[in-house]
Amino acid sequence: MNPIDRFLSQLPPHKAALVSYLRDCVHAASPNITERIAYGVPFFDCGRPLCYFICKPKGCDVGFMAGSELARHPALRKKKRKLVRSLFFTWDEDVDVELLHQILAECLALPRYAAKKR
Secondary structure, eight states: OOOOHHHTTTTTTHHHHHHHHHHHHHHHHHHEEEEETTTTTEEESSSSSSEEEEETTTTTEEEHHHHHHHOOOOOOOOOTTSSSSEEEEETTTTTOOHHHHHHHHHHHTSSSHHHOOO
16 A cells, blocks of 8 residues: 555544545646655646645645746635645635646646656
């Protein structure tokens, strides 16, 4: 069992279902995306760190490492962070897959990730 699967197995079923679905969405964005556990949470890389998931009591926060370089999407949360921006999905809401794919595509088009594809 890989570390991400182990992480998912420790979550309650309704939380694991959302995190697994978000994981599939991230992997669908590019065949070059790899995953690992870092700082106790799932991290996804495409040559450089791309995004991570943090499970909170009310939902899952998908943090984008290059969030400050993205267009200003109203759904992206800044909080007190200089670089990272995130999308928050509650455990019981439908995931806005279109928005997630749009932000992932925008991230992967950034020079920091495009340069690693060569």
